[in-house]
Amino acid sequence: MSIAQSLENIGFLSDFADSVLVYPIVLSIHLTDIALFGGMILMTNLRLLGLTFNSVSITQMITTLRPWKRLGGTVQICTGLLLATSEATKYAPNPYFWTKMIILALIGVHALIFRPTVYNNTEELDKSNVIPIRVKVAAILSLVLWTAMFTMGRMIAYWED
């Protein structure tokens, strides 16, 4: 038996996939989370690009939203894991799913690269009126990666074996 099959056969996961109500409820939470916390990611990046929230400091924008984005990310991972593992045999061969996972990894790489100079360096950034180019690059890359992320999420449903 493959790993995907074994995963699917874990008791509560197979109950989960079989339930008429629980699956769409978890998917709805996954999508609501995109709206609430994806919106915060977008607004933070727009601030870094100087497109809105200009009188709000970058520090305030990033530090006050950070705990909420972390909560949102945790909810995304938990609901995403439930959705994927309960249908593991459908997800395992799906190229869109793996593309999405690669993008998720790239988002991690993005954080590693830009944390020290951008997201954890906000007080320095607030001292100057000019937003450095690397900050804008970080914001644009973040927007591109997150757009690719939810697009691949939707495309998972369109792949047929």
Next chain:
Amino acid sequence: MRATLLFVATLVVPTTGQENHGSMLLQNSIADTLNNTEWAFPLAECIHIGGFAVSIGSIALVDFRMLNLALRKEPTARILRYTELWTVVALVFVLFSGLMLFLSQTGIYLINPIFPIKMYVLGAALIYNFTIHRKVATIENPSPGLSKTVAIVSLLLWVAVVFGGIFTGFLE
């Protein structure tokens, strides 16, 4: 609402009568494009998802401020001013892509038990957002109780719209 939807449907759905040639052709061509072009339907769905993430997310930022959960140093009115344009532009994308999705499978949506409920809640959320929510977000010193109640109602309405959208897809 159901009556309104049926009225819209009579305008756009092919009928045995010959009165509505123009709208019939329009509906057919939209449906044909969405159903027969491989990428058109998923593209409309992605625009719909991206659009609601931006519109609901920007409204939620105002709500989080009203609940004192983020950006406390800024007045709520300023958060509203900075987000409003993004909210409205994104809503246009959501409504337009939603209309395309609806027109592609009008019959299925009209017999769907959840879809009309979603439309009611969406109507309520839109009206609420641009009346009560906007008013309370812009007044100088609202009572904390009022602000928080208004923000929670706003979040509940929009969350209900997203749930309605998913359940429309699951219970067809």
